[in-house]
Amino acid sequence: MDWELCRIFVAVAETRSLAGAARRLRISHPTVGRNVAALEKQLGTRLFARANDGLSLTSQGRKFREHVDAMAAAALRAEAAVSATGAQARGVVKLSIGASLASDWLIPRLEPFLLAHDHIQLEIITHPFPASVRRREADIVLRPVDSGEENLIGRRIGRLGTGFYASRDYAARRPLPQRRDEWKGHSVIGFADPTSYVGLARWSEVITRQGTVVLRCSSREEMLAAAKAGLGISTLSCFVAAGDPDLVRVAPQKLVNVADLWLLAHPDLVELPAVRAVIGFVTDCAREDRVRLRG
Known part of the structure; x- marks a missing residue:
């Protein structure tokens, strides 16, 4: 059995779509489709059926998934035992x-x-x-x-600390907020995909809710760049922002989240x-x- 086919099968089963599996595995959508078709042809059965909310495993697909998981666990144990x-x-x-x-x-x-x-x-x-x-x-x-x-x-x-940071130019234009009721009129850089940082995004939104979100970013690197450009106040990891001479921390003794x-x-x-x-x-x-x- 080709393990690469099994890996693609598992990705489709977990994301419930060819596109989702392609994004996870960082390969093309057609490649995922061809490999799934090849696996179904090799096994002589349909592994997936279309449903309203995406692809679902057929009864044969569920049985195959159990065997694939067992194969992966056995391979892992064998590797560990030998190594x-x-x-x-x-x-x-x-x-x-x-x-x-x-x-x-x-x-x-x-x-x-x-x-x-x-x-x-x-x-x-x-x-x-x-x-x-x-x-x-x-x-x-x-x-x-x-x-x-x-x-x-x-x-x-x-423990990993996160705080709010702004550029020195932004801080020179107006006093930085020290309390939650002082965010009005401030520009905020938010999360484009809060699901990737659920707890952190929720904490940030509660603190900054009186401010105005002017930009949302999909990565912490983009948020850092936006803060350094003076676009607003951003949530950043302390170990990254503290060493940057262009940034200042907002209310360092108060506004910090530690995980x-x-x-x-x-x-x-x-x-x-x-x-x-x-x-x-x-x-x-x-x-x-x-x-x-x-x-």
Whole structure:
């Protein structure tokens, strides 16, 4: 059985559309359709049926999904069992991490680790975020939530602070708000897709509701650029914004949101020497930078 066909099948089953699977896997819509058709031809049965709310699994599709999940779990256990017997940490380790945490925090610290572990190839995955360990999109996930529905194990390695920031030019034009009732007349940079940052977006909207949203952005990088351009006040990670000389923090002693930062992996992967090495490295970095990350 071609595992790539199975991977595409699972993506379609979970997103309930060819287009959704294509976006998740970052391949073309026609490619997904051709592979699903090829898999159905190979198995001699229909795996999906069209419904009002998208594609749904047929009875045969549901049975096949059970076998695919079992295959994935067995492959993971086999890999872990064989790799864990090796004395040296080696192999590819895929780490899912937010784009800002990757570019502004972890990647600048990687050189000593990579020099000391030249048998490990580390893959930094920022899209999709968070990547799924169960679907083998990642081996380790660093995110500000707990294990969720994937039955992962891990630890809380720190706390991640978020505050409101504006450019120095914006702050020079008028006093920055110190209380919730002082946001009237201020320009706010909001979230274009609040579902990606549910708790953070809700917190931001409650604080800034008397202000005027002038721009919504789909990524934290765009929000940072908009704030630096003087377009308004934006919610930003403290560890990113605090080091930027063009930005000032709004009410630093009051307006801050802090979330736990979790490092998680599949139970069958944590004994792999390479995975243990990466987990240990990221944990040590977070411990050393705990003040910076919290903000």
